Amino acid sequence: MKRVNKLLSVLTAGVLFAGALAGCGGSKEAKSDVIKIGGNLEMTGGSASFGISSKNGIELALKTVNQKGVLGGKKVELVVADNKSEASEALNSMQKLISQDKVVAVIGPNLSSAAIASSAINNAAKVTAITPMGTNPDVTVNPENGKTREYNFRACFIDPFQGTVMANFAAKEMGFKRAAIMIDNTSDYSKGLATFFKENFLKNGCEVVAEEAYLQKDTDFKSTLTKIKAVNPDFIYVPGYYQEVGLIIKQAREIGLEVAIAGGDGWDSAKLPEIAGKEALNGTFFSSLYSPDDTSELNKNFVAEYQKTYNAKPDVFAALAHDATLVIAKGIEDSQSAEPAKVAAAIAKVKDLNGVSGAIAFDDKHNPIKSAVIIEHIDGKQTFKTKINP
Amino acid sequence: MNRVRKFDLSVLAASIAIFAALQGMIFTGIIGPFWELNIILICINIILAVSLNLINGYTGQFSIGHAGFMAVGAYTSAVITVKLGLPYELGLVVATISAGFLGFLIGLPTLRLNGDYLAIATLGLGEIIRICILNIDYVGGASGLMGIPRLTTFAYVFWIMIGVIFFIKNFKNSAPGRCCLAIRENEIAADTMGINTTKYKVLAFTLGASFAGTAGALFSHYFFLAHPASFTFMRSFDILTMVVLGGLGSMTGSITGAILLTFISAFLSDFPEWRMIIYSVTMIILMLYRPQGLFGNKELSLKMFGLGGKGNG
Numbered sequence: 001m002k003r004v005n006k007l008l009s010v011l012t013a014g015v016l017f018a019g020a021l022a023g024c025g026g027s028k029e030a031k032s033d034v035i036k037i038g039g040n041l042e043m044t045g046g047s048a049s050f051g052i053s054s055k056n057g058i059e060l061a062l063k064t065v066n067q068k069g070v071l072g073g074k075k076v077e078l079v080v081a082d083n084k085s086e087a088s089e090a091l092n093s094m095q096k097l098i099s100q101d102k103v104v105a106v107i108g109p110n111l112s113s114a115a116i117a118s119s120a121i122n123n124a125a126k127v128t129a130i131t132p133m134g135t136n137p138d139v140t141v142n143p144e145n146g147k148t149r150e151y152n153f154r155a156c157f158i159d160p161f162q163g164t165v166m167a168n169f170a171a172k173e174m175g176f177k178r179a180a181i182m183i184d185n186t187s188d189y190s191k192g193l194a195t196f197f198k199e200n201f202l203k204n205g206c207e208v209v210a211e212e213a214y215l216q217k218d219t220d221f222k223s224t225l226t227k228i229k230a231v232n233p234d235f236i237y238v239p240g241y242y243q244e245v246g247l248i249i250k251q252a253r254e255i256g257l258e259v260a261i262a263g264g265d266g267w268d269s270a271k272l273p274e275i276a277g278k279e280a281l282n283g284t285f286f287s288s289l290y291s292p293d294d295t296s297e298l299n300k301n302f303v304a305e306y307q308k309t310y311n312a313k314p315d316v317f318a319a320l321a322h323d324a325t326l327v328i329a330k331g332i333e334d335s336q337s338a339e340p341a342k343v344a345a346a347i348a349k350v351k352d353l354n355g356v357s358g359a360i361a362f363d364d365k366h367n368p369i370k371s372a373v374i375i376e377h378i379d380g381k382q383t384f385k386t387k388i389n390p
Numbered sequence: 391m392n393r394v395r396k397f398d399l400s401v402l403a404a405s406i407a408i409f410a411a412l413q414g415m416i417f418t419g420i421i422g423p424f425w426e427l428n429i430i431l432i433c434i435n436i437i438l439a440v441s442l443n444l445i446n447g448y449t450g451q452f453s454i455g456h457a458g459f460m461a462v463g464a465y466t467s468a469v470i471t472v473k474l475g476l477p478y479e480l481g482l483v484v485a486t487i488s489a490g491f492l493g494f495l496i497g498l499p500t501l502r503l504n505g506d507y508l509a510i511a512t513l514g515l516g517e518i519i520r521i522c523i524l525n526i527d528y529v530g531g532a533s534g535l536m537g538i539p540r541l542t543t544f545a546y547v548f549w550i551m552i553g554v555i556f557f558i559k560n561f562k563n564s565a566p567g568r569c570c571l572a573i574r575e576n577e578i579a580a581d582t583m584g585i586n587t588t589k590y591k592v593l594a595f596t597l598g599a600s601f602a603g604t605a606g607a608l609f610s611h612y613f614f615l616a617h618p619a620s621f622t623f624m625r626s627f628d629i630l631t632m633v634v635l636g637g638l639g640s641m642t643g644s645i646t647g648a649i650l651l652t653f654i655s656a657f658l659s660d661f662p663e664w665r666m667i668i669y670s671v672t673m674i675i676l677m678l679y680r681p682q683g684l685f686g687n688k689e690l691s692l693k694m695f696g697l698g699g700k701g702n703g
Contacts, residue, residue, distance in 0.1 A: 043663070044662055044665065044666060080662065081660070081662075082659055082665065085619075086619055086620060087613070087617045088613040088615075088620050091613050091614070092424075092427060092656075093659060095423055095427050096424045096656075098423075099422045099423040100422065100424045112533075113533060113615075113617055113619065116533075116536055116615070117534075117613065117614060117615045117617065120540070120614045136533070138533075138536070143536070143537075144537050185525065185532065186524055186532050186618070188531070188532045191532065215524075
């Protein structure tokens with residue numbers, strides 16, 4: 001008898017446990033007057049500043065969108081899920097946004113690896129995901145069969161373009177001849193930019209005198225920099241992220257390496273002057289998709305509003321997330337529906353939509369066709385230097 | 391002996407019941423894809439926590455390089471299925487064996503170290519494994535190995551988890567298991583009694599590492615990718631936290647820790663700003679009031695609540 005009791009209690013515990021789980025599984029019905037969009041963003045972890053800026057940008061865009069509303073006055077609402085700056089978590093967040101929150105479309109993730117990982121989920125569910133800053137070509141094109149991922153778009157240009165822009169700018173406009181390259185070996189982004197920079201820099205008849213590698217979270221670059229100093233370059237290309245780049249610039253100046261240093265949009269963070277020091281940043285510049293000093297009317301309003309709300313200048317993540325939101329709103333309007341698949345079809349056809357980073361239209365690989373800017377640091381401030389068209 | 395076997399059978403029956411209930415709910419859509427994902431994640435975390443508990447809890451060796459072995463399993467299985475086109479089951483077996491083999495190689499020199507030194511050595515080794523993978527272009531380097539098919543199903547994860555739990559439970563009660571416990575209690579005394587301490591430490595380490603490899607294989611074939619950023623020391627700490635939260639040396643503790651922390655993480659994804667704070671405050675409070683973890687080194691049983699009998703899944 002006692003044994004039977006034991007068995008019964010075990011079974012009861014199991015059933016109770018399963019019952020508790022079932023309670024979690026129920027899906028909430030979306031309210032009919034609110035349309036939800038998801039933000040699969042880096043709110044914590046190594047790239048948290050990307051996600052937070054993006055969220056700010058999306059919220060500002062929604063303010064504009066919600067003044068009129070979509071589909072005859074419906075409000076668009078943002079649901080954020082934290083992907084902890086990591087690929088498997090991004091997949092988890094994507095699943096949550098799509099199956100729990102029933103979002104119409106998703107903005108994010110910013111990191112290419114996270115965007116590629118989660119693309120399996122949103123493509124299976126036929127929900128659009130627009131990555132503001134995932135620059136790796138594979139985010140929108142499946143490398144295995146060369147086909148465009150139907151439900152993945154990006155709001156930024158891709159790595160090859162940025163490396164090419166900087167190589168041409170350095171060789172032609174600045175007249176540099178001898179470049180050293182420092183690559184973040186842990187990042188595909190860094191490797192991609194470096195490859196295309198080198199290819200195009202050599203094409204311009206210049207030479208690459210040193211190629212050094214470092215790893216993310218490294219803190220001491222002095223031995224590498226001393227090595228570079230010995231070969232006497234007139235220019236160093238560091239296509240990395242702001243955390244390490246800040247330290248590299250600081251330490252380069254400390255050992256008396258006063259040459260120009262340039263990089264890509266991974267530099268774009270308000271943290272960079274804090275890490276490197278304002279003095280050290282003089283004579284450094286980077287290629288980017290966006291400058292807050294751009295003179296278009298739309299951008300001026302955006303910058304003013306952003307400064308009023310968040311007390312900071314918008315960075316590229318904010319601007320591109322803002323534009324991605326406008327794209328989704330336009331997709332909803334054009335398709336006259338809140339069905340993810342129909343919205344996606346409408347987004348692919350979006351043309352001449354004016355965003356703060358310029359006009360947006362997608363090519364057949366779901367990459368936007370847009371211009372690049374070169375930004376220079378003067379006394380710790382980002383200053384718009386020039387705009388380069390594709 | 392008879393009593394023990396009956397107990398095992400009743401737990402097995404309970405496992406079947408839980409499996410049937412969960413599988414049924416997944417099949418009928420009562421559990422949506424998001425919670426299905428999290429249940430699978432829980433099972434993977436349980437395998438990781440229980441196998442780390444074998445090293446840290448039962449044998450008393452402080453290892454914090456578990457994510458490294460998980461990475462080895464994730465990558466070897468992915469190479470087998472994606473690059474070589476061989477069946478997934480083979481991938482699982484090879485992942486287990488290769489992670490175990492690496493654990494054995496690494497364990498031999500490092501397990502002569504003690505306490506803090508071993509912790510630092512294993513932390514370093516976990517990172518070395520990750521950095522090595524990062525620089526092997528054959529498996530994708532920094533961008534990770536993409537395009538892994540989703541072959542892990544709930545049934546696979548659940549039954550492998552049950553298998554690992556049973557294995558480790560029986561190991562603990564076997565002669566080598568008792569040797570491990572003796573080493574935990576007092577290594578010098580164990581040595582004096584004639585126990586080959588290095589042998590049993592390496593044995594426990596190898597077993598723990600191989601199950602971490604299995605978990606890695608399940609992980610990469612569920613999340614479509616094996617990416618170096620998924621196997622940083624933060625994941626090692628996550629697993630360690632589960633084990634310590636549940637109580638070092640308690641298997642049911644590790645299981646509870648894994649379930650609890652995975653759930654907390656899933657629930658708090660709506661409040662990213664608060665997640666880390668709540669997570670850390672929970673840990674601090676627990677460590678203040680129950681430094682030995684939820685269950686200490688005891689097993690969860692209905693006896694704890696004065697009921698007699700025992701249940702866990």
